[in-house]
Amino acid sequence: MKKTSLNDIAKHLGVSKTLVSFVLNGKAKEYRISEEICKKVQDVAQELNYHPNRIAQGLRTGKTKTIGLIIADIANPFFGKLGREIEQEAARHGYHVIFCSSDENPEKSEQQIAMLQQSQVDGYIISPPMNSEDQIRTLAKRNIPFVLIDRYFPEIECNYIVVDNFDAAYKATNHLLALGRKRIANITLNVDLQNMKARTEGYKQALRDASIEIDENLVKILPFSHDNKDVARSIKELVGKKDNMLADAILFSTSKIGVMGIECISDLGLKVPDDVAIVSFDNADAYTICVSPVTVVAQPLKEIGKTAVQIVLNEIKNQKTLLKIQKITLKTNFIIRKSCGS
Amino acid sequence: MKKTSLNDIAKHLGVSKTLVSFVLNGKAKEYRISEEICKKVQDVAQELNYHPNRIAQGLRTGKTKTIGLIIADIANPFFGKLGREIEQEAARHGYHVIFCSSDENPEKSEQQIAMLQQSQVDGYIISPPMNSEDQIRTLAKRNIPFVLIDRYFPEIECNYIVVDNFDAAYKATNHLLALGRKRIANITLNVDLQNMKARTEGYKQALRDASIEIDENLVKILPFSHDNKDVARSIKELVGKKDNMLADAILFSTSKIGVMGIECISDLGLKVPDDVAIVSFDNADAYTICVSPVTVVAQPLKEIGKTAVQIVLNEIKNQKTLLKIQKITLKTNFIIRKSCGS
DNA sequence: TATTGCTACTAAATCGATTTAGCTAAAGTA
DNA sequence: TACTTTAGCTAAATCGATTTAGTAGCAATA
Numbered sequence: 019m020k021k022t023s024l025n026d027i028a029k030h031l032g033v034s035k036t037l038v039s040f041v042l043n044g045k046a047k048e049y050r051i052s053e054e055i056c057k058k059v060q061d062v063a064q065e066l067n068y069h070p071n072r073i074a075q076g077l078r079t080g081k082t083k084t085i086g087l088i089i090a091d092i093a094n095p096f097f098g099k100l101g102r103e104i105e106q107e108a109a110r111h112g113y114h115v116i117f118c119s120s121d122e123n124p125e126k127s128e129q130q131i132a133m134l135q136q137s138q139v140d141g142y143i144i145s146p147p148m149n150s151e152d153q154i155r156t157l158a159k160r161n162i163p164f165v166l167i168d169r170y171f172p173e174i175e176c177n178y179i180v181v182d183n184f185d186a187a188y189k190a191t192n193h194l195l196a197l198g199r200k201r202i203a204n205i206t207l208n209v210d211l212q213n214m215k216a217r218t219e220g221y222k223q224a225l226r227d228a229s230i231e232i233d234e235n236l237v238k239i240l241p242f243s244h245d246n247k248d249v250a251r252s253i254k255e256l257v258g259k260k261d262n263m264l265a266d267a268i269l270f271s272t273s274k275i276g277v278m279g280i281e282c283i284s285d286l287g288l289k290v291p292d293d294v295a296i297v298s299f300d301n302a303d304a305y306t307i308c309v310s311p312v313t314v315v316a317q318p319l320k321e322i323g324k325t326a327v328q329i330v331l332n333e334i335k336n337q338k339t340l341l342k343i344q345k346i347t348l349k350t351n352f353i354i355r356k357s358c359g360s
Numbered sequence: 361m362k363k364t365s366l367n368d369i370a371k372h373l374g375v376s377k378t379l380v381s382f383v384l385n386g387k388a389k390e391y392r393i394s395e396e397i398c399k400k401v402q403d404v405a406q407e408l409n410y411h412p413n414r415i416a417q418g419l420r421t422g423k424t425k426t427i428g429l430i431i432a433d434i435a436n437p438f439f440g441k442l443g444r445e446i447e448q449e450a451a452r453h454g455y456h457v458i459f460c461s462s463d464e465n466p467e468k469s470e471q472q473i474a475m476l477q478q479s480q481v482d483g484y485i486i487s488p489p490m491n492s493e494d495q496i497r498t499l500a501k502r503n504i505p506f507v508l509i510d511r512y513f514p515e516i517e518c519n520y521i522v523v524d525n526f527d528a529a530y531k532a533t534n535h536l537l538a539l540g541r542k543r544i545a546n547i548t549l550n551v552d553l554q555n556m557k558a559r560t561e562g563y564k565q566a567l568r569d570a571s572i573e574i575d576e577n578l579v580k581i582l583p584f585s586h587d588n589k590d591v592a593r594s595i596k597e598l599v600g601k602k603d604n605m606l607a608d609a610i611l612f613s614t615s616k617i618g619v620m621g622i623e624c625i626s627d628l629g630l631k632v633p634d635d636v637a638i639v640s641f642d643n644a645d646a647y648t649i650c651v652s653p654v655t656v657v658a659q660p661l662k663e664i665g666k667t668a669v670q671i672v673l674n675e676i677k678n679q680k681t682l683l684k685i686q687k688i689t690l691k692t693n694f695i696i697r698k699s700c701g702s
Numbered sequence: 703t704a705t706t707g708c709t710a711c712t713a714a715a716t717c718g719a720t721t722t723a724g725c726t727a728a729a730g731t732a
Numbered sequence: 733t734a735c736t737t738t739a740g741c742t743a744a745a746t747c748g749a750t751t752t753a754g755t756a757g758c759a760a761t762a
Contacts, residue, residue, distance in 0.1 A: 023718055034742045039720060050739055072479045073424060074718035076415045077747045084458070084479070092459075093444035095437050095645070102435035105459055114479060116426070117434075117447055117459045137414045137426070137456060280649045303437070304646030307622045365748055376712045381750060392710055416748035419717045 022066040030062050031055075038063075042070070076138060084114045085330055086134035088127050088144045089168075091119045094274060096300050096317075097145070100167070103323025104143060111331055113140075122242045124150040131157070141330035143167055148210045163333030165326050165344070169213040177329050179322055179346040183213050186315045186350040187220030190269055190297045193313070195228050197358050199267035199295050203236040203256045205249070205279060206271035217271045217299065236265055246278055253282040257294050266294060267358070273300035273314075280308055291359035301353060311355035318348050364408040372404050373397075380405075384412070418480060426456045427672055428476035430469050430486045431510075433461045436616060438642050438659075439487070442509070445665025446485060453673055455482075464553075464584045466492040473499070483672040485509060490552045505675030507668050507686070511555040519671050521664055521688040525555050528657045528692040529562030532611055532639045535655070537570050539700050541609035541637050545578040545598050547591070547621060548613035559613045559641065578607055588620055595624040599636050608636060609700070615642035615656075622650055633701035643695060653697035660690050 024042075028035040033055065040049045041059040062068075076082040087104055089097040101117060108115050116134060120127035124147050131153055134142065141163035146154055151171050157164050158176045170178035187204075194202050204221045207214050222232050238252035256265040270276035276298035283294060290296050290310040297313045298305065305312035329344050366384075370377040375397065382391045383401040404410075418424040429446055431439040443459060450457050458476060462469035466489045473495055476484065483505035488496055493513050499506050500518045512520035529546075536544050546563045549556050564574050580594040598607040612618030618640035625636060632638050632652040639655045640647065647654035671686050 024720095025718075035719080036721080036742060037740090043720085050741085052740065055740085069474070069478050071419075071718055073415055073418045074747090075720080077413075077419050077749090078718080078720045080747075082415060091444065092434065092447065093437070093441040095435070095440060098437060098440035099435040101459070102433065102461055105434065105461060109460075112475075114458045114475070116456045117443070118451075119444060119447060132411070133454075133456070136411050277645050277649055284649065302645065303619050304644070304649055307619055307626065307646055307651070308649045309651045366750095367748075377749080378712060378751080379710090385750085392708090394710065397710085413748050416717090417750080419719090420748080420750045422717075
C-alpha cells in the first residue's frame with residue numbers, strides 16, 4: 019500500500035495535478051477552480067487519505083519546516099526542560115525539531131551544523147560551545163536564520179536570548195552576604211563561556227561592593243567533563259578542614275556541579291546551611307528534596323524557549339528582508355529556600 | 361551564495377551529472393570512470409564545497425536518514441538520558457533524530473506519528489502512551505520500521521525493548537521485607553501502562569510470597585498529570601498519622617513521583633528511613649543528594665537506547681525482508697543506598 | 703569486412719510537490 | 733462580424749539527487 023500522491027488524486031479524477039495542488043493549498047478561488055471540482059478533489063483526497071510529502075515540498079520550496087537545535091546535552095535537565103519548550107512552540111507552528119547534543123565540543127557542533135545544513139533545516143537554535151565563534155560567524159555571514167540561547171558572543175552581531183547572569187550572581191552573592199557569610203566561594207565551569215564568566219563577574223562585583231577582597235582560592239573553575247573527582251577536590255579544598263574552613267558559603271554556577279557538590283559536602287559530614295550556605299544556578303528537581311532545600315537562581319525556561327522559536331521562525335519567514343537583530347536579556351527568578359539559613 | 365549542486369560540478373567540468381554522482385558515491389570503478397576524471401570531480405567538489413542535498417536524496421531514494429522519537433516528555437530526566445543515548449547512536453550511523461513529547465497523550469502521539477510520516481522519517485522509536493494500541497498496530501500492519509521502548513503491548517506482535525519490571529519490583533519489595541518492613545506501600549502511575557502494571561504486580565507477588573496480605577489501601581495510583589497535590593494526598597494518607605502510620609515503607613514506581621513524594625515526606629517532618637523506608641524506580645540525580653540517598657532500581661539506559669536504534673536501523677535496511685521480531689527484556693540494576701536503613 | 707566486446711561516458715526518467723505560462727471555449731463588447 | 737475578456741483549466745519546468753538504459757569509439761576477433 020503505497021502512499022497517495024498528488025498525481026494519484028489527479029488521475030483518479032482525470033484532472034491535472036496543478037488543479038489538485040491549487041485546491042489543496044486553498045488557492046481554488048485565486049485560480050478560479052469551480053466549486054464542483056473543488057469539492058470532488060477534497061473528497062478524493064480524504065478518501066485516499068492523502069498527506070503531502072514534506073520532502074517533496076521541501077525540495078521544491080526550499081523549506082523543510084524543520085529547525086535544528088544544538089545544545090550541550092539533552093540529558094542535562096536544564097537543557098531537557100529548555101528543549102521541551104522549544105519542541106512545543108515549534109510544533110505549534112508545524113515545525114519539527116532535530117536535537118543535537120554537542121557536549122560543549124566545538125568540533126562536534128561544527129559537524130552537527132554541517133549535517134543539519136545537508137538536511138536543509140530552515141533555521142537553528144544554538145547554545146554555542148566555547149571556540150565556536152567561527153561557526154556562528156559563518157552562519158551570520160550566510161544570512162542563515164538562527165538564534166543563540168543560554169550564551170552568546172559579545173563580539174558577534176546576531177540574535178540571542180540569554181539571562182542577566184551578572185545581575186543574578188550579584189544578587190545571589192548579596193543574599194549570602196546579607197545573611198552574614200564572609201568567605202563565599204564560587205564553583206563554576208570553564209570561564210571562557212560568556213554566561214559562566216558573567217556569573218563569576220557578578221559574584222566578584224558583589225564582593226567588591228561589600229569591600230571584601232577577592233580571594234582567587236575561593237574561585238574554582240572546573241572542566242566540562244563533569245568528573246565527580248574534580249568537584250570533590252574543590253569541595254575538599256574549600257571546606258575540607260573542619261577547624262579551618264576556607265569558605266562558609268558556596269555559589270554553584272550550574273546545577274550539575276551543584277548536585278555533585280552537595281553530595282560531596284554531605285560525604286564530608288558537613289551540614290547545610292550551618293557549616294556551609296549554598297546558592298546554585300538552575301532550579302534542579304534535586305534541590306527541592308535535598309537535606310536542606312537549595313536556594314536557587316531559576317531561569318525563565320518557558321520564555322527562553324518560546325522566544326527563541328519565534329525569533330527563528332520570524333527570520334525564516336523574512337529571510338530576504340534584513341530584520342532587526344534581536345538581543346534579548348531576561349531577568350532570572352531568585353527562589354529562597356533553606357540552604358542559606360536565615 | 362547558493363549551495364553547490366551536482367549539476368554545478370558537472371557544468372564546471374563539462375561532464376554529465378551522472379558521472380559526478382557515480383564518482384562521489386564511490387561507484388567510479390564499477391562504472392569504469394577514468395582515474396583522471398575521477399580526480400578532477402573530487403577536486404572540484406572540494407573546491408566548490410559540495411555537500412549532497414539530503415532532501416533531494418530523500419525524495420529520490422525514499423530514505424531521509426531520520427528517525428522519529430516519541431517519548432512522554434523530554435524534560436523528564438529519565439527520557440532525557442534515554443534520548444541522549446538514542447541521539448548518540450543514531451548519529452554514529454549518520455541518522456538524525458526528531459524528538460516529540462507526547463505527554464502520555466494518545467491523541468498527541470497519533471498526531472506526531474502522522475506528522476513524522478509526512479516528513480518521511482525512515483523509522484520510529486516509541487514509548488507508547490495508554491490507548492495508543494491502534495496506532496502501533498497500524499504501523500506494524502504497514503510494515504513500517506519501529507521499536508517500542510519502556511513499555512509494550514503484550515497483545516501486539518512487534519519489536520520492543522523493555523526491562524523486567526516485575527522482577528525489579530519483586531526484588532525491591534523483597535529488599536524492604538528483608539529489612540523488616542511489614543506494611544509496604546506502592547505509589548504508581550496509571551496502571552494501564554504495561555510497565556507500571558508489571559511493577560505493581562511484582563510488588564504484590566513479593567508480598568504474597570512472604571505471606572503478607574495485600575492491602576489495596578497501600579497501593580496509590582496517581583494520574584499522569586503529576587500534580588503535586590495528588591502525591592501529597594497519597595503520602596498523607598499513608599504516613600500522615602504519626603501515631604498510626606499505615607505504611608512503614610514506600611516503593612515509588614517512577615522517580616518523578618518519588619522526588620515529589622520525598623519532598624512531601626520531609627514536609628511532614630518524617631525521617632527516611634527511620635519513619636519510612638523508600639525504594640524508587642529510576643536513578644534520578646536528586647536521589648544521590650537527598651536527606652537519605654535513595655535505594656533505586658536503575659535501568660540500563662545506554663543499552664536500551666543503543667539497542668533500540670540498532671533494531672530500527674536494521675529494520676530500515678531490510679524493509680523488504682521479514683525480519684525476526686525482537687522482544688528484548690533487560691535486567692535492571694538494584695542500587696542500595698541509605699533510604700531503607702540496614 | 704563484419705561482428706563482437708569493451709571502455710568511458712551520457713540522456714532521460716524518476717521521486718512528489720509547486721508554480722509559471724499558456725490554452726480553450728464561452729461571454730461580452732464595438 | 734470581429735475582437736477582447738474572462739472563467740476554468742493544463743503542460744511543462746523546476747528543485748537536486750539517483751539510476752536505468754543506452755551510445756560512441758576503438759580494439760579484438762572470426
